[in-house]
Each structure stands twice: as structure tokens, then as C-alpha cells.
Amino acid sequence: MPVEKTACSCSEKLYLPRPATIVKVRQVTPTEKLFELRLDDGSDLGHQPGQFVEVSLFGYGEAPISVSSSPTRKGTFELCVRAAGSLTNAMHKLPEGATIGIRGPYGNGFDTEQLKGKDILFIGGGIGLVPLRSLINYVLDNRGDYGKTTILYGTKSPAEILFTDELKAWEEDPTVDFRMTVDRGDENWTGHIGVITTLLEDLETGPATTYAVVVGPPIMYKFVLLSLRSQDFRDDHVIVSLERRMKCGVGKCGHCQMNSIYVCQDGPVFNYARIKDFPEAF
Amino acid sequence: MTTHFITDANLTALLDSLAKEGLVLTCRTAPDSEHVLYAPHEQGDAFEYTGFRPAPALKGLLFPPQEKVGEYPAASAEAPEPAAPPVVVGPANCDLRALASLDAVFMADDFRDGFYTGRREKLFVITQDCTNPRLTCACTWLGLKPYPEEGFDLNLSQVSGGYVIEVGSEKGRELLGSHSSLVGDATEEALGERDNRRAEAQKALEQINEEYALGMTRRELLALGDAAEAWASNVSTCVECAACLFACPTCHCFLLYDQKAGDKNERVRVWDACSYGGYSRMAGGGNPRPLLMDRFRHRFMHKFDYFPENNGFEMCSGCGRCIEGCAGKIDMRKLFKALESSVNASDS
Numbered sequence: 001m002p003v004e005k006t007a008c009s010c011s012e013k014l015y016l017p018r019p020a021t022i023v024k025v026r027q028v029t030p031t032e033k034l035f036e037l038r039l040d041d042g043s044d045l046g047h048q049p050g051q052f053v054e055v056s057l058f059g060y061g062e063a064p065i066s067v068s069s070s071p072t073r074k075g076t077f078e079l080c081v082r083a084a085g086s087l088t089n090a091m092h093k094l095p096e097g098a099t100i101g102i103r104g105p106y107g108n109g110f111d112t113e114q115l116k117g118k119d120i121l122f123i124g125g126g127i128g129l130v131p132l133r134s135l136i137n138y139v140l141d142n143r144g145d146y147g148k149t150t151i152l153y154g155t156k157s158p159a160e161i162l163f164t165d166e167l168k169a170w171e172e173d174p175t176v177d178f179r180m181t182v183d184r185g186d187e188n189w190t191g192h193i194g195v196i197t198t199l200l201e202d203l204e205t206g207p208a209t210t211y212a213v214v215v216g217p218p219i220m221y222k223f224v225l226l227s228l229r230s231q232d233f234r235d236d237h238v239i240v241s242l243e244r245r246m247k248c249g250v251g252k253c254g255h256c257q258m259n260s261i262y263v264c265q266d267g268p269v270f271n272y273a274r275i276k277d278f279p280e281a282f
Numbered sequence: 283m284t285t286h287f288i289t290d291a292n293l294t295a296l297l298d299s300l301a302k303e304g305l306v307l308t309c310r311t312a313p314d315s316e317h318v319l320y321a322p323h324e325q326g327d328a329f330e331y332t333g334f335r336p337a338p339a340l341k342g343l344l345f346p347p348q349e350k351v352g353e354y355p356a357a358s359a360e361a362p363e364p365a366a367p368p369v370v371v372g373p374a375n376c377d378l379r380a381l382a383s384l385d386a387v388f389m390a391d392d393f394r395d396g397f398y399t400g401r402r403e404k405l406f407v408i409t410q411d412c413t414n415p416r417l418t419c420a421c422t423w424l425g426l427k428p429y430p431e432e433g434f435d436l437n438l439s440q441v442s443g444g445y446v447i448e449v450g451s452e453k454g455r456e457l458l459g460s461h462s463s464l465v466g467d468a469t470e471e472a473l474g475e476r477d478n479r480r481a482e483a484q485k486a487l488e489q490i491n492e493e494y495a496l497g498m499t500r501r502e503l504l505a506l507g508d509a510a511e512a513w514a515s516n517v518s519t520c521v522e523c524a525a526c527l528f529a530c531p532t533c534h535c536f537l538l539y540d541q542k543a544g545d546k547n548e549r550v551r552v553w554d555a556c557s558y559g560g561y562s563r564m565a566g567g568g569n570p571r572p573l574l575m576d577r578f579r580h581r582f583m584h585k586f587d588y589f590p591e592n593n594g595f596e597m598c599s600g601c602g603r604c605i606e607g608c609a610g611k612i613d614m615r616k617l618f619k620a621l622e623s624s625v626n627a628s629d630s
Contacts, residue, residue, distance in 0.1 A: 260588035
């Protein structure tokens with residue numbers, strides 16, 4: 001054979017998951033469950049806030065899911081999963097102790113260095129709070145490194161509010177300005193009612209020293225970005241995280257491509273200034 | 283690069299020798315068809331010089347349409363080593379150009395795809411000059427040549443009485459070194475004949491593509507904002523079959539899915555196509571490219587705008603397979619010509 005037998009230095013395991021065990025499951029809303037997981041090899045996930053993993057379910061395949069816990073909380077990691085498709089519905093039926101597969105973490109995550117010393121305005125809509133929470137808790141666990149912290153959170157209705165225990169802690173934290181709203185209240189709701197931009201309008205922000213970190217559904221971006229612009233936020237002071245169908249997670253399969261960018265590698269976190277002219281961004 | 287001369291009979295002897303070591307695929311015109319296919323070389327078979335690339339692209343050998351990429355929970359953590367590809371005789375320069383695109387994706391430094399890379403490093407390619415171009419051929423339209431200058435192991439240029447055989451790699455040099463009795467020196471006459479044939483092919487290709495010549499770059503044309511009609515008229519016959527993308531030697535989208543195999547799960551990689559409606563749809567229902575027009579445009583944006591931005595060259599080899607295979611008779615050259623006309627129309 002004229003063919004050279006060269007040893008391949010590359011990973012044969014690019015598409016294979018590592019086993020992880022579900023340590024704890026909690027139903028957090030009618031459609032969302034919070035899974036606490038531990039990698040079976042005992043290692044930490046080693047993620048950055050804002051990164052995602054590919055979750056494998058035996059016989060179902062894979063789905064990209066944001067890591068919701070902060071890397072400052074070691075040993076286990078958390079995924080908050082909405083039952084939306086076949087894999088996530090099957091995942092909701094898994095008991096504590098079950099094994100799933102994990103590939104990753106993938107993506108860039110939030111730039112925690114760039115944000116150091118800055119005031120941060122977190123704006124989360126719906127399950128956009130899931131990836132945002134990894135950064136919020138990271139900032140709160142490194143309180144001295146960051147400036148004023150403001151958290152705005154909105155959901156469609158009170159039933160969809162996530163992480164209620166944690167929201168209470170943020171609300172009681174004297175170093176955090178936490179405000180929330182629902183689009184439509186119910187008979188028990190006594191808080192603010194209105195879309196999330198109504199919270200923004202009431203806020204005294206210092207756009208020169210503040211970075212806005214925005215994660216939510218596409219429609220929310222549209223109005224929040226307009227509102228931030230009207231408050232003189234520079235485009236490069238706005239950080240967003242985008243949802244895409246990230247299939248391989250390693251910049252090859254093409255599904256998450258957004259113009260010239262592979263969201264699974266160059267994202268899912270973007271500086272708004274970089275992608276604002278991308279027709280497919282929002 | 284060094285050139286030698288090999289007679290028809292000695293080329294058969296060379297292929298016979300290679301075929302004793304493993305599978306050798308050579309090009310062969312299919313019976314009752316204009317298509318050139320690959321077939322295993324049998325001892326004593328004369329090499330059929332087709333002067334035209336085979337219908338199947340090389341991507342299928344390196345990145346099969348469907349392939350198991352692992353199983354879990356793993357008995358052994360390592361996936362089995364993928365089978366080495368055969369020696370391939372007969373691809374043309376367009377096929378080589380396509381490999382450069384695939385290399386950029388699958389052999390990127392950060393995440394190397396082991397299945398592709400393992401086969402790619404072992405691939406041995408004996409190319410041929412393209413001297414019988416067809417109306418769908420577009421290599422010169424892309425600024426490429428119908429004969430290879432790099433990226434091959436050996437190349438065959440048919441001349442009187444045999445072939446000029448050119449060495450393109452260390453592997454190629456070693457192979458000819460171990461079969462030195464089969465090759466002789468390439469004479470000035472033989473090299474002159476090769477160059478003339480190459481020039482004729484180049485000229486024929488330029489004539490074929492003359493009516494599609496563009497005054498602007500493809501990237502510039504894709505950036506035009508007011509070309510809706512040009513896009514609409516070219517997508518109108520698309521039936522979303524994705525033949526263009528599966529036939530394309532550079533397209534590399536794939537899907538990963540799992541299937542049960544006893545008490546294990548196999549992870550399978552299968553070709554996918556960005557023209558399918560569900561391609562980028564998310565679980566929550568959002569879809570960045572819901573319209574066929576969005577996806578049709580994405581195909582060309584990826585090949586001629588995004589990929590060049592990231593890699594410095596267009597993701598198209600000009601092989602014409604997408605034009606040949608299209609049920610709706612869509613021709614990318616006509617699309618770009620229409621885009622250019624839309625500029626001229628808005629200028630006047």
C-alpha cells in the first residue's frame with residue numbers, strides 16, 4: 001500500500017458524550033424542571049457563565065441546553081429545561097439517579113473579565129433567565145470585582161416565574177437592585193404589571209459605565225434594544241445571548257450558522273455591536 | 283514538480299501493483315450513460331481516460347452519507363478506527379479544490395474531526411487533467427483551472443502513447459520511486475502536447491462560460507439590496523429536493539441522531555441540507571430561515587460570502603454537479619448573471 005500509516009492526533013470522541021448522573025430534580029414551573037447533575041468521572045464541568053452543553057438522552061439524541069449554575073458553585077452543575085420537544089419531554093420523566101450524556105461545555109460564554117469593574121444591568125425575559133442566572137450568581141459570588149448590579153426580570157404570567165427562592169434572595173440583597181414584572185397578572189399577583197421595557201423606563205442608568213446583559217425571546221430583544229438606545233446605551237455596551245439549533249456544538253454541522261458566524265462557537269454570547277447588522281440575528 | 287512519462291501498458295501495471303495492496307477505484311464510463319463512475323480496478327484492466335471528473339464527489343469517501351461516529355455507554359471509550367480510503371484514480375482539479383473546503387471545516391485546529399482527518403491523511407489521489415469539459419463546467423468562471431497544480435499525489439495528462447505523470451506529493455514521489463522501472467522521462471514533445479491540450483481545455487471552458495462572465499465579484503453581487511426579482515425568478519423552480527447540496531463536493535452539513543443497538547446507543551452522522559425547512563428550526567418553534575427563499579439565498583451566501591470571509595476562498599469548485607443534478611434547471615451562473623442585470627437595470 002502506498003498509503004502512509006500516520007497516527008491521527010485528533011479526537012475520535014468529538015461526538016460522544018460523557019456520562020453524568022442526575023443528583024436532584026425540581027419542578028420549578030409547570031413546564032420547567034431544574035436538574036442538578038454530576039459528571040460520573042468526578043470532574044467539574046469547567047464551564048464559563050453563558051456556555052451550553054449538548055445533552056444526550058439514550059435513544060433520543062441530543063439537544064443544546066444552557067448551563068444555569070455559576071462555575072463558582074463547584075461539584076455539580078444545573079440545567080433548567082423546558083419540556084418543548086421529544087428529548088426534553090423524555091428528560092422530564094427521568095428520576096434522580098438516572099444517567100444522561102453531556103458533551104461540552106461549548107460556546108464562548110460571557111466575558112467576565114471585560115465586565116470587571118463595570119455596573120451591570122441584567123435584563124432577562126422568560127427562560128432567558130436560565131443562562132443569565134449563571135452570570136448573575138457568578139457576579140454575586142465575586143461581588144468585589146463588579147460595580148452596581150441591577151436585575152430586571154419579566155415573564156408572561158406569574159406561573160412562569162423561575163427560581164423563586166433565588167429571586168427572593170436577590171431582592172433582599174442590599175447590593176442588588178432587583179425588579180420584576182409580568183405581562184399579565186393573576187388574582188394573587190401584587191407586583192408590577194407590564195412588559196419588561198416598562199421597568200427600564202423607571203430606571204436611572206449610567207450608560208457610560210454600565211453594560212446591559214440581555215437574554216430573552218426574539219420579540220423582547222427588539223423592544224429592549226430600542227429602549228436601551230433611547231437611554232443612550234452604546235451598542236458595544238449591550239451583550240446578548242442568542243438561541244440557535246446547535247447540533248454538533250463544534251462549528252461543523254452548519255445548523256446554527258448565522259450569516260458568517262457559527263453561534264455554537266463564536267456565540268451564543270455576542271456583543272450587540274458585532275451582530276446588529278446581521279439580518280439573521282434577531 | 284517532477285514529471286515522468288508512463289505508457290498505457292505500464293500504467294495498467296502500476297494500477298495492478300497498487301490493487302494487490304488494497305482497493306483501487308478507477309473512473310469508468312457507466313454503460314448507456316454519460317456519467318463517469320468509480321469502479322474497483324481488476325488485474326489487467328486498462329485505465330479508461332475519461333478526461334472528465336467522475337459523477338460522485340470525493341466527499342463521500344471521506345465523509346460518508348451515513349456513518350456511526352460512536353456508541354455509548356462505551357464498552358471501550360475509543361471509536362473504531364475508520365477504514366482507510368482506497369487509492370482513487372480519476373478525480374479532476376475541481377475535486378481537489380473541494381477537498382480544500384472540507385479540510386478547512388473538518389481539520390480546523392480547535393475541533394478536528396477524527397473520522398474525516400483519519401481518512402484524509404491516508405487518501406492517495408491520482409488525478410487526471412480535464413480535457414472534455416461539459417456545458418455545466420464552471421471552474422474557469424471561478425478562476426480555477428481544469429488541471430491540478432497542487433493537492434494531488436500523482437496526476438495523469440494523456441498524450442500520444444501514454445501519459446505525462448506528474449508528482450505532486452512526497453507520497454507520490456515514493457510510489458513512483460518504488461515503481462521506477464515503469465516510468466521514463468517526459469520528453470519535451472510530450473510536455474508540449476500536454477500543455478497544448480490543457481490550453482485547449484481552458485479555452486473551451488472559457489467559451490462555455492463566456493455568457494456568464496461577471497463584471498463584479500460574486501460577493502459584491504450578493505451584497506446587493508435591490509435584487510429581489512433576480513432571486514425570486516431563480517428560486518421559483520426549486521422543489522427543495524437538496525440534490526444540489528448532496529451532489530455538491532463542498533457542502534458538509536450534517537445531522538447527528540441516536541439509534542438503539544441492543545443495550546447500547548449508536549450515534550450516527552448523516553448528511554443534511556440547509557435547504558430543508560426544518561434545518562434550523564428550534565424546539566420552541568423559532569426558525570431563522572423560515573422561507574425557501576431565505577434558505578436558497580443562504581446556500582449562495584455561505585459559499586460565496588461567509589466561507590470566503592472565514593477561509594479566504596470560495597466554497598465552490600465549479601464542478602457543475604449542482605447544475606447537472608437540479609430538477610428545476612437552476613444554474614448558479616444564471617443567478618449571478620441575473621443579480622448583475624438587476625444592478626444594471628437600477629443604474630439605467
